[in-house]
Amino acid sequence: MTGGRKAGDALSPTDARALSWFVANQAGDDPQGFEAWRAADPRHDAAYARIERLWGSSALAGAARRVRPGRRTRAATTASALALCLFAVTGIGLRLTGTQIAWPADHATAIGEIATARLDDGTLVTLDSGSAIDADIGGDRREIRLLRGRAFVTVAKDARPFRMLSGDAVIRDIGTRFAVARGAAGEQVAVEEGVVELRATADAPARAVLGAGQASAARGAGLAPVHAIEPFEAFGWTRGRLYFSGRPLGDVVDELRRYHRGWIVVANGDAATMRISGGLRLDDPDAAMAELARLSGTRITSIAGRILILR
Incomplete structure (x- = not known):
């Protein structure tokens, strides 16, 4: 496992769709659809204009030199360079290349890595891609803090109490096996055993007690209702x-974005639902x-091995 702080998670949905349309326009795909999207919201036109302004810029030229030539069309190479520029401008270029900034953590995983750590008391913690924890095991304390990402904990039997933050x-x-995930929807907790x-x-005076096959979430100062889960789906990532x-x-x-070192965008609204x-x-x-493209009857455009666009 490696230490690291993930830079940003993704471009804004508007910038993502604008870049997707730019790629499509290089191949002359769906001009009517593009114009309809562009006219639907002033923010769409502004996002597309940002990409156009990068065309011919020194930043684009530099990014183009960083794109490995391979067997790509000129349009694909240009789109790759523009993507690199956009990631740099929005501060998430490191996410695109898979590089991470060193950040203190007792245990951490890189993007695309799933690994298990054994703590001093014998507790096993499986960290999902791009996740990190601090552990305080000693004296009468057994405590883990989830810094980012998702962790699955198999708590060792011990007289000392165990808690996770x-x-x-x-x-x-x-006495259990459970998973905790940090996200925009709150702190998600699911119990396997x-x-x-x-x-x-x-x-907080209010509490939720979760048993095997149940989940809940802490959202701000409140708790989401306890609900049943399908353990096979909820914990499949640990395998x-x-x-x-x-x-x-x-x-x-x-979910797949957790594991991809670059960027994935769904440019087909019908397929997304x-x-x-x-x-x-x-x-x-x-x-x-x-495989998702096959299941949904869509197709994948891959740029520089880092950007996947589903159409």
Whole structure:
């Protein structure tokens, strides 16, 4: 495992779609669709204009020199360079190349890596791609803080109490195997075995008690309702697999973005809402996206081996 702080997660949806349309326009794809998108919102036109302003710029020239020639069309090479410029301008170029900035953490994984750490008390912590924890095991304390990403914890038997912190949320173990994930929707907790107690903050009076096959989330000062989960899907990532049943393709792609060192965009709005079922390997996001394209009847455009666009 390696230390690292992930730069940004993605371009804004508007910039992402603008770049996708730019790539399409180089090949002359769907001009009517492009004009309709551009006219739908002034922000669309502004985003596309930002890309056009990069054309011929010194930044574009420099980025183009960094794109490995290979067997690509001029349009693909130009789009690759523009993407590199956009990532640099928005501060997420490091995410595109898979490079990470050193950041203190007791245990961490790089993008695309899933690894398990054994703590001093024998507790096993499996870290998902781009995740990190700090651990404080000693004296009468057993405490883990999730700094980013997602972790699956198999708590060792020990007389000392065990708790996990994620944001302001506090998860207290009562002998269990559980997963915690940090995200925009709050601190997500899912239990595979045993029981955990979840509080939105350390001193919050309200609590949720979760048993095997249940999940909840701490959102701000509140707790989401406890609900049932399908463990096979919820914990498949710990075995390097992503399983899904009747989920929108856009949601599945969101999961794959955790493991891809570059950028994935869905440029087909109809496909994004299509509900699909299946299983994918997480160690090969390119192959996984190709399978999603097959399931949804779409196609994949790959740029410089770093940018995948589903149309």
